[in-house]
Amino acid sequence: xxxxxxxxxxxxxxxxxxxxxxxxxxxxxxxxxxxxxxxxxxxxxxxxxxxxxxxxxxxxxxxxxxxxxxxxxxxxxxxxxxxxxxxxxxxxxxxxxxxxxxxxxxxxxxxxxxxxxxxxxxxxxxxxxxxxxxxxxxxxxxxxxxxxxxxxxxxxxxxxxxxxxxxxxxxxxxxxxxxxxxxxxxxxxxxxxxxxxxxxxxxxxxxxxxxxxxxxxxxxxxxxxxxxxxxxxxxxxxxxxxxxxxxxxxxxxxxxxxxxxxxxxxxxxxxxxxxxxxxxxxxxx
Amino acid sequence: xxxxxxxxxxxxxxxxxxxxxxxxxxxxxxxxxxxxxxxxxxxxxxxxxxxxxxxxxxxxxxxxxxxxxxxxxxxxxxxxxxxxxxxxxxxxxxxxxxxxxxxxxxxxxxxxxxxxxxxxxxxxxxxxxxxxxxxxxxxxxxxxxxxxxxxxxxxxxxxxxxxxxxxxxxxxxxxxxxxxxxxxxxxxxxxxxxxxxxxxxxxxxxxxxxxxxxxxxxxxxxxxxxxxxxxxxxxxxxxxxxxx
Numbered sequence: 001x002x003x004x005x006x007x008x009x010x011x012x013x014x015x016x017x018x019x020x021x022x023x024x025x026x027x028x029x030x031x032x033x034x035x036x037x038x039x040x041x042x043x044x045x046x047x048x049x050x051x052x053x054x055x056x057x058x059x060x061x062x063x064x065x066x067x068x069x070x071x072x073x074x075x076x077x078x079x080x081x082x083x084x085x086x087x088x089x090x091x092x093x094x095x096x097x098x099x100x101x102x103x104x105x106x107x108x109x110x111x112x113x114x115x116x117x118x119x120x121x122x123x124x125x126x127x128x129x130x131x132x133x134x135x136x137x138x139x140x141x142x143x144x145x146x147x148x149x150x151x152x153x154x155x156x157x158x159x160x161x162x163x164x165x166x167x168x169x170x171x172x173x174x175x176x177x178x179x180x181x182x183x184x185x186x187x188x189x190x191x192x193x194x195x196x197x198x199x200x201x202x203x204x205x206x207x208x209x210x211x212x213x214x215x216x217x218x219x220x221x222x223x224x225x226x227x228x229x230x231x232x233x234x235x236x237x238x239x240x241x242x243x244x245x246x247x248x249x250x251x252x253x254x255x256x257x258x259x260x261x262x263x264x265x266x267x268x269x270x271x272x273x274x275x276x277x278x279x280x281x282x283x284x285x
Numbered sequence: 286x287x288x289x290x291x292x293x294x295x296x297x298x299x300x301x302x303x304x305x306x307x308x309x310x311x312x313x314x315x316x317x318x319x320x321x322x323x324x325x326x327x328x329x330x331x332x333x334x335x336x337x338x339x340x341x342x343x344x345x346x347x348x349x350x351x352x353x354x355x356x357x358x359x360x361x362x363x364x365x366x367x368x369x370x371x372x373x374x375x376x377x378x379x380x381x382x383x384x385x386x387x388x389x390x391x392x393x394x395x396x397x398x399x400x401x402x403x404x405x406x407x408x409x410x411x412x413x414x415x416x417x418x419x420x421x422x423x424x425x426x427x428x429x430x431x432x433x434x435x436x437x438x439x440x441x442x443x444x445x446x447x448x449x450x451x452x453x454x455x456x457x458x459x460x461x462x463x464x465x466x467x468x469x470x471x472x473x474x475x476x477x478x479x480x481x482x483x484x485x486x487x488x489x490x491x492x493x494x495x496x497x498x499x500x501x502x503x504x505x506x507x508x509x510x511x512x513x514x515x516x517x518x519x520x521x522x523x524x525x526x527x528x529x
Binding site for chain 2: 163166167169170173174176177178179180181182183184235
């Protein structure tokens with residue numbers, strides 16, 4: 001029972017990571033853009049959400065409706081005004097640009113919100129749970145897992161079946177060939193980053209409901225998203241989801257073995273995958 | 286009303302890669318429905334010329350005229366909307382995507398004006414093997430099959446001018462014949478073709494007119510059926526070259 005509980009909690013934790021990994025699977029896995037500010041954007045959106053909930057009294061659902069478009073707009077602007085200037089075969093320029101953005105965002109957030117940790121009240125949903133045969137399952141983590149699954153499925157279908165998805169895959173495979181086939185790669189990339197960051201609007205609300213948030217929390221969220229995408233396999237949207245589950249389960253089981261071992265267990269699994277199957281679990285290669 | 290004599294023309298087209306000037310004052314023209322070959326040694330500037338026409342290289346606005354309108358320096362996706370499409374050197378297919386998805390990218394972004402001359406079905410009739418392999422990833426195809434995908438992708442953009450860069454390169458003679466057999470059918474639809482080709486004999490046979498390039502300059506312009514071997518040798522290797 002103890003291990004079944006660990007497995008279930010691990011899957012629920014994986015659902016949380018899967019939301020961060022989804023945007024990362026799109027940007028890093030497909031477009032090969034390294035967005036170091038990914039985690040900081042989640043924190044920024046979470047803090048904006050907390051402030052709005054306190055100042056205006058918005059509940060979680062209206063907040064999502066405000067934050068997702070705002071996040072998409074931030075993503076679109078980030079791609080159009082920063083990343084489109086540095087995209088190319090080399091991913092180093094995007095890494096450096098977003099590393100700078102990450103530091104700037106962290107300092108900006110410190111300036112506005114100070115280093116205090118904050119959290120959002122969701123009217124009881126954050127603490128609600130159901131008892132299933134002796135295992136307590138939190139309502140919020142289940143909601144997060146459902147949202148992550150639906151988003152992953154939706155994005156995967158979008159990538160495989162739609163005009164936009166084909167254009168994005170084509171541009172990622174060969175930007176110049178895509179352009180001579182009539183695609184405007186800059187516009188397609190701007191929409192893709194709008195989607196990747198837009199998802200973080202939802203993640204920001206879930207993050208603020210589930211945990212405490214402070215301006216320096218971004219990099220910790222970033223590393224899990226990176227690891228999930230690499231475990232799952234570059235270029236695969238479901239890969240990011242599977243990688244998140246692997247990380248979540250490894251951490252939950254690690255915590256049961258020893259409370260200090262959980263986070264490390266996740267990293268160890270990541271290193272094991274990197275050493276034995278560097279192309280990732282879901283990759284065809 | 287004055288008729289439009291040329292679908293596309295260049296006026297003193299010059300282009301450079303950084304400090305290296307690759308094209309010097311190139312004057313070129315192609316009429317609707319015409320097949321024009323562009324021959325020349327490696328590094329003569331043939332591919333650079335096609336890239337300049339496609340909008341992949343920065344050039345002056347007035348250097349490229351499409352139906353007498355200056356279009357030089359337009360981004361490639363604008364050139365596609367005007368009716369220019371390219372089969373690039375080395376095929377440049379979208380790796381990781383199926384044959385059909387590669388073709389669908391072109392359908393999705395095809396020229397919006399004019400008739401839809403080319404359909405997926407028509408491409409499959411032209412190259413039946415592609416229908417059989419439509420769900421295969423393009424990197425699993427043979428070189429000749431990949432070239433067929435590249436040609437199909439360009440045609441599905443509904444071009445009025447098709448730029449073909451070294452479509453015979455690295456292919457078996459039988460496959461080259463198969464691919465060259467479809468060019469007359471393409472030309473019959475009224476599409477003009479610029480054919481960059483290493484094989485001079487092949488280029489001469491398949492074209493109405495030909496240009497020869499040497500070190501970024503046009504050194505010969507002639508009707509393909511009238512040009513002599515000696516003319517070509519001189520233009521290809523430069524003045525002073527003795528024809529054996």
